[in-house]
Amino acid sequence: MDIEIAFGQPRPWTETVAWGPYRARHADLFEFVMPGVARYTLEDRSRVTVTPEDGADEAPIGEMLVATVLPSLIWARGDVVLHASAIARPGQNAGLMFVGASGSGKSSRLQRAVGRNARVIADDSARVYLQDGELLASGLPGGMFIRTHDAADSRTLVSVPPEQQLKALPVTSMLILGNDDSPVRRLTGVEALASLLRHRHRPRILRLLGTEADFIGPLGDIAARLRIAVVGVRAWMP
Incomplete structure (x- = not known):
């Protein structure tokens, strides 16, 4: 863009x-x-x-x-932005997004994934859009904002090696990281749409501009094309 x-x-x-x-x-x-x-x-x-x-x-x-x-x-x-990180695991040509509340481990999972040669599509905010019938994600893959241990609201920008950066990639799945050991649970229909609404990035901008209702349809299309699941804190490792 x-x-x-x-x-x-x-x-x-x-x-x-x-x-x-x-x-x-x-x-x-x-x-x-x-x-x-x-x-x-x-x-x-x-x-x-x-x-x-x-x-x-x-x-x-x-x-x-x-x-x-x-x-x-x-x-x-007019594009959807999710508060999500997105990666592609080694050898895979489809991306995976993951979201979660503060403290759910998004940053540490992303950092471990990069250490295992995953490629980064986006950290913290991911643009999600349809192109030629395919659902794609893009973002700023050059760095990761990693939370430091000395302060809850302090984050350090860590560079991603150029060979592990992706400008855009089709995405097929989104994992919602929980804070407990609950089993994996797939979301569909209204639940899937509600999960995307909860994980919009900076949604107050839509209310400010009066465009919030305009995105219900696009978010519904995205929800229908993604496999969305809630996973416990130990249920998924990158």
């Missing part, structure tokens, strides 16, 4: 709706402000203007761009 990212001051504009750190005129002009970090203005669904606050460190500016701003822009373009 062609996205222009520049540092500077955006042109003046007036919002029609504001909500917490977000304000918007419409899907072609909205912004997100992270106090102490930067202001991110998204224009024409193709351009991000970053206005750092005085003294802000580069690391959180980049992290917020990846974790919040780019997923918001993809939603505005």
Whole structure:
């Protein structure tokens, strides 16, 4: 996807709706402000203007761009973004996504999978879309945000070797990581759709832009094409 990212001051504009750190005129002009970090203005669904606050460190500016701003822009373009990691196991040409609540082990599983030569499609946020009748996932495969042990909300960016990065790949399955030892349980129909709704990435953007209802159909199509299952904490290892 062609996205222009520049540092500077955006042109003046007036919002029609504001909500917490977000304000918007419409899907072609909205912004997100992270106090102490930067202001991110998204224009024409193709351009991000970053206005750092005085003294802000580069690391959180980049992290917020990846974790919040780019997923918001993809939603505005009409694509689904899941709060998911996606990999392809060695020798396989179909990807696997996994999702889960904080503390369910997504980061550690992803790191172990890379250590076993899995290829990374996306970490933390995955764009999921239909192309030529096939369900694909894509993201930013160049790095993994690994949670550190010294602070619950601290994460370190770990690079993925170039030969283990994939720009996009068909996906066939999604695992929902539980925090207990429950047996594997397959989700279908309404349960499968509900699981995708729960694991949308930055869903408040849809409410801000008034497009939440527009994605029920696409999410239903995705749910029908994925094998979705809930697995216990020890039931799946990458």
